[in-house]
Amino acid sequence: MEDQPPRYSMLEAAGWPDDCWSQDGANVNDDGRVEVDLDSKVCRTVAKLIPFSHAERPPPSTQDPTEPSTCDIQLNIVIQVVGSRGDVQPFIALGNELQLHGHRVRLATHGVFESFVLASGLEFYPIGGDPTELMAYMVKNPGLIPQMKSLRDGEIQRKRAMVAEMLQGCWKSCIDDDPVSKTPFVADAIIANPPSFAHIHCAQTLSIPLHLMFTMPWSSTRAFPHPLANLKYSTTEPKIANYISYGVVEWMTWQGLGDVINEWRASLDLEPIPVTEGPCLAETLKVPFTYCWSPSLMSKPSDWPSNIDVCGFFFRSLPDYKPPPDLDLFLRSGSAPVYIGFGSIVIEDPVAMTNMILQAVKLLGIRAIISRGWSNIGEASSDDRFFYLDDCPHEWLFQHVAAVVHHGGAGTTACGLRFGRSTTIIPFFGDQLFWGNIVASCGLGPRPIPYRSLTSTNLAEAIHFCLQPEAQYAAREVANRMSHEKGVSTAVASFHRNLPVNTMQCHALPSEPAVWQFKKSSKSPLYLSKVAAEVLIDHRRLKPSDIQPYQVKPLYIENRRWDPVTGTASSLIGTSTDVLKATGDIVYRPYQEFNRIPKSSSEVDLPESSAARSRSVASTAEVPSLSDSSMKPPSKMRATGAAMEGSAKSMGKVVGYWYKGMLVDMPLAVSEGLRAVPRLYGDEVKDHGTIHDWKSGATFAGKNFVHGMADGFSDIFTQPYKGGQEEGAKGVIKGIAKGTLGITTKVSSAALGLVAYPAHGMMKSLYTATHSKTRKRILQARVQEGKWLAEHSSKGLENRQIILRNFEAACRKPEEIARPQSS
Incomplete structure (x- = not known):
């Protein structure tokens, strides 16, 4: 019987119908x-x-994204990009x-x-x-x-x-x-x-x-x-x-x-x-988010906050490219051709696409450069009307064509507009239709044609549109506006502006980022870079045990609760799911282990002659035959032991999930849900920080108790008064309802939180203590880089005295920590 397709979504697993x-x-x-x-x-x-954010327009930013912003710290930056060549090139x-x-x-x-x-x-x-x-x-x-x-x-x-x-x-x-x-x-x-x-x-x-x-x-x-x-x-x-x-x-x-x-x-x-x-x-x-498109095409929406910038397209320097003789001859042998290509797109039927392109170009009687791309579209050889291109930088080629037809990748679109070329976009997926609509709305080309709807007729009509004077003029105007934008440098300024420079600078070598902290007797710790820490340890100013990891920009992902009903329900569902999965593993894990027992000839008795040959291999010790019954039990015993161990672990998980759910997760969900209720009727919910260990859990519980009790009992009087000031008698009635609800939810959250938040913090501390493999790997990698920098790079070899001097000065005068010396 044919296997059923796998479940694709968590909604299905939670009980949603497959075709919802x-x-x-x-x-x-x-x-x-x-x-x-x-x-x-x-x-x-x-x-x-x-x-849902209710603010139509966020507070105005005091920063202009086009203003230069510098960063005196030299960082190790990794740029992670998934996609095609057009996605990689801007980065x-x-x-x-x-x-x-x-x-x-x-x-x-x-x-x-x-x-x-x-x-x-x-x-x-x-x-x-x-x-x-x-x-x-x-x-x-x-x-x-x-x-x-x-x-x-x-x-x-x-x-x-x-x-x-x-x-x-x-x-x-x-x-x-x-x-x-x-x-x-x-x-x-x-x-x-x-x-x-x-x-x-x-x-x-x-x-x-x-x-x-x-x-x-x-x-x-x-x-x-x-x-x-x-x-x-x-x-x-x-x-x-x-x-x-x-x-x-x-x-x-x-x-x-x-x-x-x-x-x-x-x-x-x-x-x-x-x-x-x-x-x-x-x-x-x-x-922080930076969008890499030209604001002259689409400006930043008014409801995007200040941590989001629109900076312009990312263009690299024009390449020093010399075309091959056949391409150079084709470009000089007639009118400017139209470029047609789909880059990294893998087309299902490249032959049909080739025939469609050729027919459209013949209908118009124009010349064309057809890029083979990853689909290898095009015919075997070129002629005076068609040139089949294997590889050529768009930054050079687009300066020599009349118009461009492509899939609508952001990089290709930007390159065509950069040189004032009207554009036809044939979108396949992703942001390509988006760019096609932007191009069309600005009059730089026709409406995009999804590739499944592409025919030789509508392709010819689209190219004809691009060759009209109006489209050509609009493209040149956009290119002129874009020539005044500096997308890459503006994006770098945006990146620098969003860095926590004041808290990530090394106090011993200000040009380096801090990754360690040295806690002295003074209140303020001393932040040290990889190379600075290694130099100081090498010169016996510090011992490795004197420094601790420094979190430059910690991220805490919280499970927010919007109200006590949904919060409790989701916690209950989560706990039940974990318990059911672990319960199933009590049986399934042994089944998996037994299935791993090999069904090969190693479990079958071998002929005597084969056993004899096995024994004759060793000259100094007897090698037991594979047919000996004593060789088979260990394999099964190991599988049985592993099965029992897996079953026992699963049973332990059932107990652990149940107690954690009932004693920690459920009380926490109820407390958080009650604390969030005032947000439902427009009141502000105080932020007491994040819980990441037992200390922060205890601190959170204390603050929540004090504010919850104080605000809960005061709401009985302040809410009716505030409502009366704003809406008169109607507001007083609303205020009484809010005050009654406030004293119920805030006081309950305050009381329950005395248990829930410390327990949650202790679970966080326990998780951190029992999951340290990655943390140790990071520390090891930073120590290794610090040693390499100290021994092989100019940062360590040339700056040793600066590091020592700044460190000694900071230790003598704690107030100098905020203003490190530099040479």
């Missing part, structure tokens, strides 16, 4: 977008779980700009781009994953919901395995030595595009700054919907619908990959992320 998205909530259109019906039951349910330009500021830059991406990255002067680290396979998958499944054929063919499982491989590769890129030079490297900051998925978790593990950069909108806004969502609604206000679409897309993405990410997090000694928190982590944690 495809029939009620979302359908995949031909253009690759997901049609999201916000009136459906599924989307209405998910929308309730999406935190090469960014990396080169970061190098000009003294940073050491490693670009971590797919192995196929190794020579491309190394030729640019950046360090390279392979994260795994095959972008060709990824592109082919995305062409077949352009939306977020996979086609049934892909499910049955096992493509989803292969893609999930590839994601798991890339997650681990991204982590290794943060702490592994350089693959070529073997030079030690530990990241001090991470820059990433969102599809790399590992960024937040790597930053949390290392406690270092993270900055996301991308070519399409990924942050919730009322201005326009998510580029991957085609909204359908009747009762939802349009701006709210736009905002919710981002959360819906994030939720759908997390349902497919959340378990993969949590399994990988466990290997890093990180706790699993709750299903309610995973989809919107970047926004919840207020991770």
Whole structure:
């Protein structure tokens, strides 16, 4: 019997019907977008779980993203990028700009781009994953919901395995030595595009700054919907619908990959992320975001906060390129051709695409350069009307063509507009339709044609549109405006501006980032870099035991509760799920172990002659025959022992999950839910910090008790008075209701929290103490890099006296710690 396709989402595992998205909530259109019906039951349910910002316009930022911002600290920066060459190329330009500021830059991406990255002067680290396979998958499944054929063919499982491989590769890129030079490297900051998925978790593990950069909108806004969502609604206000679409897309993405990410997090000694928190982590944690498109095409939405910038396209320097003779001859032998190519896209039927392109070009009677790309479209040889191109820098080529036709990748789109070329976009998936619509809305080309709808006729019409004077003029005007933008340098300034420079500077060598702290008798600790700590230890100013790891930018992922009902329900469901899974493992784990017993000939009696030959092999000791009955029991005994051990561990987990759920998680969920109730009627909920160990748990409980008791009893009087001042008698009635609710919820949370929060803190401390493998690996890597810097680099060899002098001065005068000396 044919195997059933695997469950794709956590919603299904939780009891949602298999077709809940495809029939009620979302359908995949031909253009690759997901049609999201916000009136459906599924989307209405998910929308309730999406935190909604009520502020139409955030407080104005005091920073202008175009203003220069410097950073005197030289960092190890890893840039993590998943995607095609067009996704990688902008980050090469960014990396080169970061190098000009003294940073050491490693670009971590797919192995196929190794020579491309190394030729640019950046360090390279392979994260795994095959972008060709990824592109082919995305062409077949352009939306977020996979086609049934892909499910049955096992493509989803292969893609999930590839994601798991890339997650681990991204982590290794943060702490592994350089693959070529073997030079030690530990990241001090991470820059990433969102599809790399590992960024937040790597930053949390290392406690270092993270900055996301991308070519399409990924942050919730009322201005326009998510580029991957085609909204359908009747009762939802349009701006709210736009905002919710981002959360819906994030939720759908997390349902497919959340378990993969949590399994990988466990290997890093990180706790699993709750299903309610995973989809919107970047926004919840207020991770800085820089968008790499021209503000002259689309300005920053007014409801994006100050940690989000729109900086312009990332352009690298024009290459010193000399065309091959045949290309040079073709360009000089007639009118300017039209460029047609789809870059890294893997097309299902390249022959049919080639015939369609040739017919469209013949209909117009023009010349064309056809890029073969990863699909190898085109015919065997060129002629006077068609030139089949294998590889050529777009920055050089687009200066010599009349118009461009491509898939709509951000890099290719930007390059065409940079040189004032009108553009036709044939989107396949992702942000390509988004860029096609932007180009069309600015009059720079026709409306995008999804590749499944492409014909030779509409392709010819689209190219004809691009060759009209109006489109050509509009493209030149945009190119003129873009020539005044400096996207790469502006993005670097945005990155520097969002760094916690004041808290990450080494006090002994101000040009280096701190990773250690030395706690003296004074109140303020002394922060030290890798090389400074090693120099000081080498000169016996410090002992290794004198320093402790320093968390530059700690990230805490909390399981937020919105009210006591849903909080308690979700906690109960989570505990029940863990208990049921562990209960099933009591039986399933022994079954797995017994299945591992080999069914080979090693378990079958061998002939006597074979046994005799086995015994004759050894000359000094007798080797027992494989047919001896004494050789078979150990294998089965080991399996039996492993089965019993696995069963016992699972039984222990059942007990542990139950007690943890009943004694810690449930009281915590109720207390947090009660504490959050005032937010439901517009009141502010005090922030008492985060709980990450038993001390912070006890501190949180104390603050919550004091404020909860004080505010709860005072609300009886203050809420009616405040309501009367604002709305008169009606406000007094509302105030009485709020005061009554406040004294119930705040006082209850305060009392219950005296037990719940310290218990939660103790569980955090226990988890940290029992999961230290990754932490030790990080410390070892930082010590190793510090030794290498002290012995081989100019930072250690030339700055020893500066390090010693600044350290001694800071130890003599504690007030100088805030103002370290420099040479």
